[in-house]
Amino acid sequence: MTGTAGADTHPVDEEGRSAGPHPKRRTFTAWLRRHRSAAAAGAGVAAALALIVGTQLAPKGDSVPLSVHNAGPGGAKAVAEILGRHGVSVHTPNRFDTALEDLRASSSPTLLLYDRNGILGEPQLAALMAAAHRVVVVSPRLETLTGLDHGIRQAGVVPDAFPILDPGCALPDAEAAGQVTGEGGYVYDGGTSCYRAAGTAGMLAVSSDGRLAVLGSTEVLGNDKLDELGNAALGIRMLGASPDLVWYLPSLEDVAVGGSPKTLDDLAPGWARFLGPWLLVVALAAIVWRGRRNGPLVFEPLPVVVKAVETAEGRARLYQDGRAIGQARDNLRSGLLVRLAVKLRLGPGATAEDIIAAAARLLGRDSAEVRMLINERPATEPRLVAWSRAMDKLEKEVMDR
Structure with missing residues (x-):
C-alpha cells in the first residue's frame, strides 16, 4: 500500500x-x-x-534644450526648482492649445517661450501675447520676432571678446542681477537694451510697454552656468514676478497646417515660366544635334589578337604609373633566367645558381660578377633602366655563343 x-x-x-x-x-x-x-x-x-x-x-528626464525636465548641462531644471521653492507654479504644456489654457487660467501669468525651430506662426504668437501678462522669449528667430511685432529686431551676436557682460541700463532686474554670461549670446535692437558689448546692441531687450522681454542667451537659464555671476538672479527676477509661469517649448506637433500644399508653379519664381519652355527647346535641339548616328555599327570577330609587344608596353606603363620598381625587376630577372636556361639546355629543374654558374662558364667570367648583376635590386627608375640594359647585354652575349 x-x-x-x-x-x-x-x-x-x-x-x-x-x-x-x-x-x-x-x-x-x-x-x-x-x-x-x-x-x-x-x-x-x-x-x-x-x-x-x-x-x-x-522614468528619466528628457534631453530637450532648456527643458525643465532636463537635468543635463543644457537643461533648465535647476532654475525651475528654484522658482518652485519661491512659490512660483511652473506649468509645462507640451501643446499650443494647452499653453493657451494655462495662460487663460491665471490672472497675470508669465510666459517663457523658447521656439528654437521657429515653429509657431504669427496667429499663434499673437494669441500667446494676448493671453499672457508678460512674455519672455529666449533666443528667438527672425520669424518669431516679426510675429510678436513689438519693435525688437535681431542685431547680431555677442563678440567672443566679451564672455561676461555688465548691465549698462536702468532696468531693475538687470541692475539687481549684475554681470551675466555673454558667451554664445545674440543681441537685439529696439526698446530698452541691456548687457551691451562694446557699444553694440544688447543681449536683453525689453519692449516699451514692458510686456515683452527678449533674452539672447540660453546659457543664462541653463543648468551648466546658472550658479555663475548673476545668471540665476536675472532668470529668477524675470520669470518669478508672477505666481504662475508657463514654460512653453513648441514642438513639431504645433505646426499650423492649413489649406492645400503649394505646387511647383506656386513655389517657382515668375521668370521660370519662360525659362522652362526655353530649356525644353534647347534640350530637344541638343538631342537632335548629338543624338544622330554616324553610320551602322561595325562588328569585330572575337577573340581579338593582341600583339605581344603591345601587352608588354601596356604592362610596363602600368608598372611605371604605380612605381612598381620591385615587381618590374622580378619580372625581368625571371624572364632572363628562363631564356638562359633554355639556351644553356639546363632543363626545367635548374635553379638560379645553376643558370648563373653555367652562364659564367660559357662567357669565361667570374660567377660572382654574374651573380651580382642578376641578383641586383635597383631602388630607382634610372637604375632599373641601366640594370635592364646590362641584363639585355648579358643575354645577347650568351645567345651569340
Missing part, C-alpha cells in the same frame, strides 16, 4: 517502508546536479537582463 497522509509523503512498499522520492523528482534533482553550472549561469544572465530592462523602463 502507499501512504496518503500529507502532500509530501513518499511511496511505501507493502511492509510500510519508504520507497524514497518520486522517480520524476529524482530525475529533476539528478539533472540539476549535473547541470548546476549552466543553471547558475542562466540565472545570472536572467538577473542581468532584468536589471537592464528595469533600468531602461525607469
Whole structure:
C-alpha cells in the first residue's frame, strides 16, 4: 500500500517502508546536479537582463534644450526648482492649445517661450501675447520676432571678446542681477537694451510697454552656468514676478497646417515660366544635334589578337604609373633566367645558381660578377633602366655563343 497522509509523503512498499522520492523528482534533482553550472549561469544572465530592462523602463528626464525636465548641462531644471521653492507654479504644456489654457487660467501669468525651430506662426504668437501678462522669449528667430511685432529686431551676436557682460541700463532686474554670461549670446535692437558689448546692441531687450522681454542667451537659464555671476538672479527676477509661469517649448506637433500644399508653379519664381519652355527647346535641339548616328555599327570577330609587344608596353606603363620598381625587376630577372636556361639546355629543374654558374662558364667570367648583376635590386627608375640594359647585354652575349 502507499501512504496518503500529507502532500509530501513518499511511496511505501507493502511492509510500510519508504520507497524514497518520486522517480520524476529524482530525475529533476539528478539533472540539476549535473547541470548546476549552466543553471547558475542562466540565472545570472536572467538577473542581468532584468536589471537592464528595469533600468531602461525607469522614468528619466528628457534631453530637450532648456527643458525643465532636463537635468543635463543644457537643461533648465535647476532654475525651475528654484522658482518652485519661491512659490512660483511652473506649468509645462507640451501643446499650443494647452499653453493657451494655462495662460487663460491665471490672472497675470508669465510666459517663457523658447521656439528654437521657429515653429509657431504669427496667429499663434499673437494669441500667446494676448493671453499672457508678460512674455519672455529666449533666443528667438527672425520669424518669431516679426510675429510678436513689438519693435525688437535681431542685431547680431555677442563678440567672443566679451564672455561676461555688465548691465549698462536702468532696468531693475538687470541692475539687481549684475554681470551675466555673454558667451554664445545674440543681441537685439529696439526698446530698452541691456548687457551691451562694446557699444553694440544688447543681449536683453525689453519692449516699451514692458510686456515683452527678449533674452539672447540660453546659457543664462541653463543648468551648466546658472550658479555663475548673476545668471540665476536675472532668470529668477524675470520669470518669478508672477505666481504662475508657463514654460512653453513648441514642438513639431504645433505646426499650423492649413489649406492645400503649394505646387511647383506656386513655389517657382515668375521668370521660370519662360525659362522652362526655353530649356525644353534647347534640350530637344541638343538631342537632335548629338543624338544622330554616324553610320551602322561595325562588328569585330572575337577573340581579338593582341600583339605581344603591345601587352608588354601596356604592362610596363602600368608598372611605371604605380612605381612598381620591385615587381618590374622580378619580372625581368625571371624572364632572363628562363631564356638562359633554355639556351644553356639546363632543363626545367635548374635553379638560379645553376643558370648563373653555367652562364659564367660559357662567357669565361667570374660567377660572382654574374651573380651580382642578376641578383641586383635597383631602388630607382634610372637604375632599373641601366640594370635592364646590362641584363639585355648579358643575354645577347650568351645567345651569340
